[in-house]
Amino acid sequence: MSDTPATDMGLVVVGAAGRMGQTLIRAIHTIPGARVIGAVERAGSPYLGKDAGELAGVGRIDVPIGDDPLPVFAKADGVLDFTTPASSVEFAGYAAQARIAHVIGTTGCSADDNAKIAAAARHAPIVKSGNMSLGVNLLAVLVEQAARALDADDFDIEILEMHHKHKVDAPSGTALLLGEAAAAGRGIALAGNDVRVRDGHTGVRKTGSIGFATLRGGSVVGDHSVMLAGTGERITLAHHAEDRAIFARGAVKAALWARGRKPGLYSMRDVLGLS
């Protein structure tokens, strides 16, 4: 007997007119087993009423963009959400009520936002990750291994990221994910060992700290480098995102994986079998 569900997974894309929203609609169009059944934007959006497929450039799919998530969540199997922290918290509550899978790519969530999302995950499966690409999640595994292998007294860890000029949060969700991986490799918590900004007379570098540096400009999709800097040598592990389609394909994979799974908060490492 096959484990493949008999019907396509009906997905709602929230933030459907955004950079990732449109990329998701194009990705779902090409992936067997999933289809767009709803598209949501905020009240007052100039895109309300437009066909989500036409806006994304794949032609008419007869899914008009609306501003009320509740009726579309009620008939969906899953939600793809790359919006804002406050919106993702709200959508997590609705997806939990509807008992449907919720894939959250939104970054910049506070500890309070994450606690609310974790509470919603008691009722429905949620996959949340600062980066949905296979490449970055593999990179995180490599970073963890390198951080474990190289002693904090000998190698300093610094994480550099660059994104397009429209990005609103820093450090990026990916940089923090890589920082968590480095911290896990070192057997420490990232919180309390992270140095997110340097300015002025900073004093010497604290042994074992994990530094972050942020660049913003132009149309860069997402560049991340993790440097392990020793005396006389430096290792750099890096990922360069060239197309948002890598995140969208990962998000659809996560939704298909989460369909029918028991409630819980999952990561892309779970989805990709890299845990």
Ligand SMILES: NC(=O)C1=CN([C@@H]2O[C@H](COP(=O)(O)OP(=O)(O)OC[C@H]3O[C@@H](n4cnc5c(N)ncnc54)[C@H](OP(=O)(O)O)[C@@H]3O)[C@@H](O)[C@H]2O)C=CC1
């Ligand atoms: N995890 C990952 O792999 C990735 C994560 N991201 C993250 O995804 C998020 C979105 O990125 P991006 O697509 O570039 O941003 P955009 O601003 O282009 O898109 C976000 C969209 O969500 C809409 N939106 C905001 N609030 C609501 C709401 N309450 N209901 C419905 N729609 C809403 C926005 O509308 P409006 O503009 O009118 O406010 C906008 O159209 C960011 O946090 C980013 O960091 C991005 C890429 C990959």
Ligand SMILES: O=C(O)C1=N[C@H](C(=O)O)C[C@H](O)C1
């Ligand atoms: O805002 C973006 O664009 C991206 N956000 C994610 C992040 O914060 O790391 C993922 C990707 O790098 C693109």
